[in-house]
Structure formats: structure tokens, C-alpha cells
Amino acid sequence: MIWLFAIGQVMQNLTNIYYYVAYAGGFAMGNFVGIYIEEKMAIGTLVIRIITKKDASDLIEALKSKNYGITIVDARGATGSVKLIYTVIKRVDIDDVVGMIKHFDPKAFFSIEEVRAASEGIFPSHKPRFNLLSTFRLNRLGK
Numbered sequence: 001m002i003w004l005f006a007i008g009q010v011m012q013n014l015t016n017i018y019y020y021v022a023y024a025g026g027f028a029m030g031n032f033v034g035i036y037i038e039e040k041m042a043i044g045t046l047v048i049r050i051i052t053k054k055d056a057s058d059l060i061e062a063l064k065s066k067n068y069g070i071t072i073v074d075a076r077g078a079t080g081s082v083k084l085i086y087t088v089i090k091r092v093d094i095d096d097v098v099g100m101i102k103h104f105d106p107k108a109f110f111s112i113e114e115v116r117a118a119s120e121g122i123f124p125s126h127k128p129r130f131n132l133l134s135t136f137r138l139n140r141l142g143k
Contacts, residue, residue, distance in 0.1 A: 042092040045115040050085040050101055051077065052108040059104035063087060068097065069122030088121050 006023055013019045052059070056072075063070050063085075073084040089097055094112070101108055 042090075042094075044091045045088060045118050045121075046091055046094060047086060047088050047113050047115050048094075048097055048101075048110055049113075050087075050108055050110045051075075051082050052085070052105045053077075053079065053082050054105045054108070056083045056085060056105070059100060059108075060085065062100050062104065063097070066096070066100075067122065067124040068093075088115060088118050088123075090123055093124065 006026065010019045010023050050056075050059070060070060060072060068087050068089060071086040073086075075082050075084050087097065098110070098112075101110055
């Protein structure tokens with residue numbers, strides 16, 4: 001509805017540059033605020049692919065000690081033998097894992113992608129976060 005109203009105003013006032021600027025500013029601000037809120041909510045699952053030429057045993061042990069599930073593959077790259085390390089993590093853990101990667105091998109290549117669905121993974125346990133919906137259900141049940 002908001003988009004229809006905004007584009008309608010722009011179309012009715014094609015000669016007024018201020019409507020174009022206001023529309024572009026609102027569009028950009030909406031994207032910025034949406035991305036900021038989504039990052040702060042930290043909902044979702046990510047896969048981190050780490051490629052390193054260096055001995056990765058310390059990094060592997062650090063990930064295991066924090067209860068991250070990992071998959072390790074020996075591979076050959078353009079510059080020789082490499083280790084591929086895959087881990088699927090909760091978005092809230094991204095800073096912890098990236099910090100470990102940079103600590104153990106600052107020159108490691110890594111990429112991060114969103115996962116649409118994952119099952120049977122190994123994830124570190126977290127304290128439960130405040131959930132408005134579950135609180136509402138408990139209040140309705142009288143608990």
C-alpha cells in the first residue's frame with residue numbers, strides 16, 4: 001500500500017524533482033533499516049566454507065571444542081594442496097567463528113552463505129532468547 005501511494009505521487013507530479021528524491025530516499029532508508037533490523041535479530045542459518053593452505057588442526061580443534069559441527073575435505077587448488085572446512089552455524093555465532101578463523105589463519109579464504117534449510121546438524125547450545133510468541137502462549141495458558 002505504501003509503495004502504491006508513493007509511486008502514485010511520483011506519477012502525478014512527474015515535473016517535480018523533489019518527489020523523485022523523496023521516493024529514492026525513502027526506498028534507500030527502508031532497505032537500510034530492514035537490513036539493520038535483520039542483522040540485529042540474527043535469525044537464520046549460515047554455511048561457512050573455509051579454504052586454507054596452512055595446517056588447520058588448531059582451527060579444527062577450536063571449532064570442535066565450541067561444539068560446531070564441521071566437515072573437512074583434503075583438496076587441490078591452483079596453488080597446491082588445501083583443506084576445505086565446512087561448518088553450518090546459527091547467524092548469532094558468526095562473529096565467534098570468523099574471529100576463530102582470523103585468529104588461527106589470517107590469510108584463510110572463507111565465504112559465508114545463507115542456508116534455506118538444515119537438519120541433523122551439530123550446533124552449540126545457547127541460552128534461550130526472549131520469544132514474544134512463547135511468552136504470550138504461556139500467559140494465555142496461565143503459566
